[in-house]
Amino acid sequence: MAEFLADxxxxxxxxxxxxxxxxxxxxxILCVIGTVGVLRxxxxxxxxxxxxxxxxxxxALVLFGMMLLSPGWLVISKLFxxxxxxxxxxxxxxxxxxxxxxxxxxxxxxxxxxxxxxEGEDA
Amino acid sequence: xxxxxxxxxxxxxxWLGMSGHNTPLILSLGGISLIVTCILAYRLDIIDREGxxxxxxxxxLLYFPWLxxxxxxxxxxxxxxxxxxxxxxxxxxxxxxxxxxxxLAKVTFANSITLTPGTVTVEIEGDKLLxxxxxxxxxxxxxxxxxxxxxxxxIDGKGAAA
Numbered sequence: 083m084a085e086f087l088a089d090x091x092x093x094x095x096x097x098x099x100x101x102x103x104x105x106x107x108x109x110x111i112l113c114v115i116g117t118v119g120v121l122r123x124x125x126x127x128x129x130x131x132x133x134x135x136x137x138x139x140x141x142a143l144v145l146f147g148m149m150l151l152s153p154g155w156l157v158i159s160k161l162f163x164x165x166x167x168x169x170x171x172x173x174x175x176x177x178x179x180x181x182x183x184x185x186x187x188x189x190x191x192x193x194x195x196x197x198x199x200x201e202g203e204d205a
Numbered sequence: 206x207x208x209x210x211x212x213x214x215x216x217x218x219x220w221l222g223m224s225g226h227n228t229p230l231i232l233s234l235g236g237i238s239l240i241v242t243c244i245l246a247y248r249l250d251i252i253d254r255e256g257x258x259x260x261x262x263x264x265x266l267l268y269f270p271w272l273x274x275x276x277x278x279x280x281x282x283x284x285x286x287x288x289x290x291x292x293x294x295x296x297x298x299x300x301x302x303x304x305x306x307x308x309l310a311k312v313t314f315a316n317s318i319t320l321t322p323g324t325v326t327v328e329i330e331g332d333k334l335l336x337x338x339x340x341x342x343x344x345x346x347x348x349x350x351x352x353x354x355x356x357x358x359x360i361d362g363k364g365a366a367a
Contacts (some may be wrong), residue, residue: 112284119287127325127337128296132287134322139280159222173319180319180327180337190337194295 102150109143116140126183127190130176137172141165208252209243211259216242255309261360265313268359275352276321283322283339297341298327301334301349303357310360317352 112135119132145165149158220235246252254260286294301318305311315326318336324344328335338344 112280115284115287119283122287122292123294125296127327128294128339130325130337131283131323131339134319134325135280135283135287138276138320138322156222156225163219163222169320170316173316176319177315177326180325184327184335190298191296192298193341195292 098150102147105143105147105150107147109140109145109147112136112143113140124195125191126188127180128195130180134172134176137168137176141168141172207260208254208257212246212252212257213239213243215257215259254307258309258360261309264359268313268355271355272317272320272352275317279321279323282343286339294339295341297338297344299336299338299344299346301336301346301353303332303334303353305332305353305357306361310357313360314353314356317356318349 116132116134116136119135120129123129123132142165145161145168149161152158152161216239217235220239224231224235226232243252246256258265286292303311303314305314311329311332315329315334318324318326318334323339325337326334327337336344336349
């Protein structure tokens with residue numbers, strides 16, 4: 083049993099770094115996708131939705147990847163604290179932005195938005 | 206008293222996690238900073254339900270896995286909307302009524318809505334939330350009922366969700 087556990091630990095050490103790197107890569111890709119969404123969507127409210135991809139899944143995946151890559155518990159606890167604070171503050175910031183836009187009287191685009199309108203928006 | 210103990214425990218755990226030094230000098234400095242923080246918090250009169258919400262931690266820890274699942278599900282649909290060749294979204298503003306009583310539960314509910322991609326809480330007035338959604342069909346008031354009940358149960362306790 084002890085031997086098996088030692089083996090398991092060895093395997094874990096072996097897959098830890100590729101797995102962490104993969105998670106970091108996936109998180110970065112999600113951040114890029116969020117950025118693409120911010121550039122493509124028409125108005126501030128819809129852009130906030132795209133930005134929240136970067137906030138939630140992108141940041142979480144990158145942080146989990148870094149936790150797997152980290153050398154000790156101390157770094158993990160710091161990354162965990164970062165994770166908690168991001169999850170507490172990013173919706174607050176999004177809400178502040180949306181509320182500011184709403185208070186300033188920015189009218190959201192309502193209803194179906196097609197490709198042609200979006201291209202007109204970009205140009 | 207429970208709030209005070211919760212604050213002390215959380216601060217101590219946070220300090221230990223941040224520093225990682227175990228020499229007596231550094232530890233005593235940490236203890237002093239903890240005491241100063243507690244005195245300041247007491248003088249500011251913020252050692253209450255909102256300043257130290259650790260009593261409800263168990264309820265929140267039970268709530269979070271469900272929220273994480275919802276976040277993953279919502280992420281997939283918004284990612285699809287971002288990378289799709291044709292831009293195909295139908296934004297909508299909806300009013301959502303909440304059953305959350307305390308401010309803390311309302312904040313939890315509103316932050317949960319904002320945290321799930323595709324929906325953003327724009328404004329809170331009393332027990333009504335103005336929510337902007339990326340897809341009209343996904344952001345009808347009925348879609349938030351379960352989240353509302355779960356966050357009310359997590360923060361306000363069992364009786365509130367009835």
